[in-house]
Amino acid sequence: MAEAPEPGAELLLFRLAGRGYACRRAAVREVVDVGTGQPHVPGLPPSSLAALGGGERPVAVVSLRLALGLPDIGPVGRIIVVTTRLGPVGFLVDEVLRVDRLDPDARVLPSRFGGGYIAGTVLIAGESWLLVEWDAIRVPRRGGTGAPPPGDPGHPGPADGGMVDMNAEAVNGPGVPPPRADR
Numbered sequence: 001m002a003e004a005p006e007p008g009a010e011l012l013l014f015r016l017a018g019r020g021y022a023c024r025r026a027a028v029r030e031v032v033d034v035g036t037g038q039p040h041v042p043g044l045p046p047s048s049l050a051a052l053g054g055g056e057r058p059v060a061v062v063s064l065r066l067a068l069g070l071p072d073i074g075p076v077g078r079i080i081v082v083t084t085r086l087g088p089v090g091f092l093v094d095e096v097l098r099v100d101r102l103d104p105d106a107r108v109l110p111s112r113f114g115g116g117y118i119a120g121t122v123l124i125a126g127e128s129w130l131l132v133e134w135d136a137i138r139v140p141r142r143g144g145t146g147a148p149p150p151g152d153p154g155h156p157g158p159a160d161g162g163m164v165d166m167n168a169e170a171v172n173g174p175g176v177p178p179p180r181a182d183r
Contacts, residue, residue, distance in 0.1 A: 005131070007104035010043070011122070013129060014080065015095040017070050022100075022122055022129040023080070029088055031096050032079040041078075043099025061090035062139050068117075082134045089139070100124050 005011065010025035031041050059081055065072055079090040102108075102122065108131065109121045119133040 005102055005108060005122070007102055007106065009102045010099050011102055011124070011129070011131075012041075012043075012080065012099055013097040013124065014078075014093045015097065016064055016068070016093050020127055020129040021093075021132050022124070023082065023132045023134065025099050027082045027134060029081040029083060032081060032090065034075050034077065034079060034092070038078065041096050041098060059088045059090045060139075061092060064091040064093050064137075067091070067137055067139055085135050089134070091134075091137075 005024055011022040012025050012028050012031070013020065013022050015021065025043070061079055063072060073094070075092065077092055077094045078096045079092050080096065081088055081090045102124070106123060111118045111120050111131075117133050117136040119131045119136075122129050122131055
């Protein structure tokens, strides 16, 4: 689990299915418009789909809606390219709002889910934002479906839901599932 951001840290604020999320600005490589002509995000340089070439290797892109088990709405919104343990990954989200600085008096409340991709909750400008831990998101494999929310007993593992656990792959290697608790 990641440590809470320090007061004064920059957070990128975005929305998915009407809910506010935040992530550390330091983890964001860039935000890419999917070609819908949206204005650039305040606090970030403008970018285009050409940025997904990634220099050395192409960047994997995943719909965050599908990864979290939400209904797919197609290729709309923006792609947040973040640094993960497995390298850069792009997550398609509905809307990216801005970069905001965490107020020195702000508190980051620990996640009530007891782990998973939500590291905590932060209050910015009177609104609650869920703090995302990118390495904890289970990414759908080719043909896989999304995952239920954290804490849901039906949250599938790599063998039964077509999911990749980025923490397990970072430790065990690509394609090697984590050990199962029932073995």
